[in-house]
Amino acid sequence: MGGIDNLGIETKIEEREDFVNFKVKPLFVTFPKNEEEVVKLVQYAYERGIPIVPWGAGTSLTGAVSCEECILVDMKNMSQILEINEVDWYVRAQPGVNLEFLNRKLMERGFLLPPDPASFFLCSIGGAVSNSSGGMRGVKYGTFRDWVLALRVVLPTGEVIQVGEPFRKNRAGYDLVHLFTGSEGTLGIITEIWFRIIPVPRETQVSLLSYMPDLDSTAGVIQDMRRAGILPEIAEYIDNDVVHALNSQLNAGLRESKGGLLMLRVLAQDLDRMMEILNRWGGDTVQLNQEEWERVYSLRAQSAIALKAISKEMYVEDIVVPVSRLMDAIKRIRKLEEKYQVKMPIIAHIGDGNLHPNILLSDRQRAEELFEEVGKVAIELGGSVSGEHGIGVQKAKLMGIQVKAHGGIKVLEIMKQIKDIIDPKGIMNPGKYVELAYREAKSDR
Template identity: 75%
Template sequence: MDDLEKLGLEVSKETREDFVNFKVEPLAVVYPKNEDDVIKIVNYARLKGIPIVPWGAGTSLTGAVACQGCILIDMKYMSNIIEINDVDWYVRVQPGVNLEYLNKKLMERNFFLPPDPASFFLCSVGGAVSNSSGGMRGVRYGTFRDWVLALRVVLPTGEAVRIGEPFRKNRAGYDLVHLFTGSEGTLGIITEIWLRITPLPKENLTAIIAFVPDLKSTAGIIQDMRRGGVLPEISEYIDNEVVKALNSALDARLKESEGGLLLLRLQSEDAEAMKEILKKWGADFTVLSREEWERMYSLRAQSALALKAISKEMYVEDIVVPVSKLAEAIERINELEAKYKVKMPVIAHIGDGNLHPNILVRDKEVADVIFEEVGKIAIELGGSVSGEHGIGVQKAGLMGEQLKLHNGLKVLEIMRDIKRLIDPNGIMNPGKYVELAYERARASNP
């Protein structure tokens, strides 16, 4: 890759892995410092016919950054907060900004960016946007897709464009912002991001930890909460295996109970109604102080790291089902555990039906079978195979199955055609996501 160095770019040669050990074996890793550098890299790759894969912080869970023989574009040097606008309520950043650092700076101005993926202390903003990541506050505030206002993107042709506007109401043209948000690096390289921000909440919030009899009871609690019109800021679940992992790996000193625990933070005016629901389902609960809540929030964010510390072989699932189908989904996940005699500790953004069964098994072939069966549970219950982790290569077949069944093959064909239109040379993170989903759905079409 001497030619890249001649263009004035910093280049290295190394192999990497993402969070769940998908291999990244590039021809070269290149470190742009500005948009002009990104354009140089894209033009070089296009002329040479070399695939390009953007890299944020490597917290991908689905093989979205896996590659062999690509140019890996590491965005770590493009990490400036360009502007915090406290009148128009947006922040403008480069993609390499760490999400936790960004929120610290926003909070100094009495603002915050609500989406909080569990990797918030590790991940980059660009990666979170490219993946449309979610998080613990998703039940109330949604995912990154709901907070991106505008983007600057270097297209696979080497052209730089700005899409969207840095304000909320904009009806000019097709919604390209939401096309690129969540596109997993398959349509272009994001170089600047305008994100909507909001003032820190002023309402009085009550935090509750509840030890539940079992996961099915938790489903009943969440369904009753929604029937009662209670909209929490956070409603998270971790089962007892995850609690044990936190105690073992992080010395969390949490109470262990058969059913695991539920973490809730909601408006104080809803607290009494919530307590009655918890009593109905036999949960043992405690109201947390601010300091206790912050500790539990941090532990919940580190749950996947704790599991990974005790089981190096881990397959992280991410499905969404309608909240009305939660109990059925949980029952079917429990049946899979019994059928395959494996542990599948569950972490869940349970308030919006987003379940993360973590398959702990060393036999990859068995794990792949279980992984597919968990995804099919979501499809059959009218849900989605991914709520926030994305598709990459790992879930392309399941995505094809979901869209074919729920929406029809034509919808996948439109997505495939959009990819071809924007990336005519097929260099931008190719062979994944929409392309692979279409191929697999087409191959299985009766």
């Protein structure tokens, strides 16, 4: 294997694919056990000019880890929680730690790391940071970008740096922590992460499940909720096609209704105002106990799995629009369904305007055309083509269109220059994200 055996690192030859079937065809897959072995691998790749790509748990939805003839670095063996600091309120861990496992250990100590992508029971924390993943608590707590304090990173040259500090206030220099957070493995390989944690909230929360007459009404609820100054911990939506998929594939036993389900978790003090808003928009609402809520919450997290089980091809959209433009976005998505004569079941972190229309279409060309049109809806409404799934290869063209439209080509040029400075040989997860977005935007001038 071209000298890789001499490094003394576990290595296999195998092909893989991510959650939505982007292919990964590496020269070999490696399994480092520590930072020193990651350095050896990166130096090996750098000296030979071989592409090198970090792999977390394979839950990517945009082709962010797709590659051919690369060294794939599987981080699963670097899976230790190194420190839980109950005074400075941080946890330090290696990137291969499973997110659900980490939060279970934190909760045993009375703490919480709030971001909870739907793949929380599958994903690694390194992948979540590299993608700046979001999740169902995003409406209140934001994405992983808001919770990373510091990182250790092996750069494409094999050098190791630490960026950030394990405390909240730090104004020493440019914000490199948030440069690497969300960089999709294109700037280096993360080997340690410091997360800010909080005590498990003690306020009394009320869990509500509301059967809505239609998605427009759901958008109305969210807009009125915000006007009323109610900040929910969770505001999630799944349409009736998603409910049907959960029932048929996972025996969910959920009630099916024309307008789908709105899931809300609000402070007890906000319950009366929240119920008034729901009633105004025609919601048929029930209050859930903790056991019922946890069951529905788990089902919501498995929505994409249920949809994937009923379709050979699935294109998972991830657009964000200002909450004030939710109704406009929904109407335009429904018009696209009519135009293409295809259903797009919608899963949404609707409380912060993050919509996931899922394109279930076996005709790849038509699916890609529709995918692009949905992304352009977000751009034209002042939103973004990605809130949490990232860019990878699938959304690079749309990213270029968005950045050009909202910030200008110079912004893309600066991003590309950053990539070139940190990765002078262009080996770190190349040919996607910023590089591809810049190339697409430049060719479209």
